[in-house]
Amino acid sequence: MTAVLELRAARVRYGPLEALHGVDLVVAEDAVTVLLGRNGSGRTTTLRALAGTVRLSAGAVLWRGEDVTRLPAHARAARGLTLVPDREAVFGTLTVAENLRLAARHGDFAPALDAYQELRPLLPRAAGTLSGGEQRILAVARALLSPARVLLLDEPAQGMSPTLAARTYDLLAALPATVVLAEQELPASLRTAPRPVLVHELRRGAVAFSGEAGEVR
Template structure:
């Protein structure tokens, strides 16, 4: 497994926010992390990326323990993180924004994922639309040639047509071999492009399984969001697929 997270515990302000989370992300796949606001999704990504310290647990990249590595060292090992609301440098051109992270050749290669940006490579980033700016932030992360890409709510505040465009690009990245861990507010769209899903509830994993299962049986997703016990969720689940996997209680 390219990225493995084991028994992750993270506090914010002295209070436990993530408790015993385990996630695996395979090469060439999209793993979707869902949950209500405040469930601990962004905090989980912050811990994986090294933005905040973990209290307990282990994060490995290609079998190498990176739990105590600083964020820039994780980036050098192939881990890129696009945080929610990450801003561009408005006074720099589109091309210069990406060259902050990589040489020009790699910057242009990353921009080629988004033809609309490549056509405007000499334009000031501050003149781009919100959707184009989000594409630019993703392109900047891609310019570092990551093996694992963490994406936190990249659709936030964007028009649905732009969100669909971004999700198609993320799917293409996975098809080309990248491992993607996606936190997304549009659950149905994320599940449509994703391969495997986890649902967080109050800092613990309430469900783990194929994305298609949640699309075919939305009652399982509903139960996981509500933090219903596995016995109650089983009553709603199709007997042919069994109950959702639970690794933590509500």
């Protein structure tokens, strides 16, 4: 598999605390990569390091073999990378329709409504008035509309019902893009995804396991 993104000996510090301790990680093209770990394990920091929203204190980030460690987040986004963080992933003062229109090519957000019919009655509402689960649906719907070739999503189904969560992972697995997810547990539907699902488990800021979804208990 071709590597799209890589971390090499990546270290991240938040003040006196080191969140990543020399992480080596490869994100394969057109696969689903899952970063597993409990809160505080470093999975969210790893996602942000790939996106460029946190800076490395040591190590490197590679984009198709090119060192982009010093490239800011907006420049990585311009190359085709989209990050959906676990919080504040939508524009709260804009309506649901406006959020979708901004994310869509040529303003056509019909595919998002096909994926999530639940958004139709919410279109005129301000996104900031939605429940947590509804905001996650909107955030993922925006990502589905994105032309990005690499999508990084932090717990995309948080707050969703089990049925909606399963649909969300099926949608992400079917995308013609490289997908990276940060999760506390491996979503069950990804064990039978139609393309490779690679798993990296983080513990205390280091990679403790790397393998395929079928190897995760």
